[in-house]
Amino acid sequence: AKTSQRYPHARIRALRNSN
Secondary structure, three states: OHHHHHOOOHHHHHHHHHO
């Protein structure tokens, strides 16, 4: 939640890394 404010695209990056 708080980390999202710093890295809002962190979730998308993690998904791409998983692939």
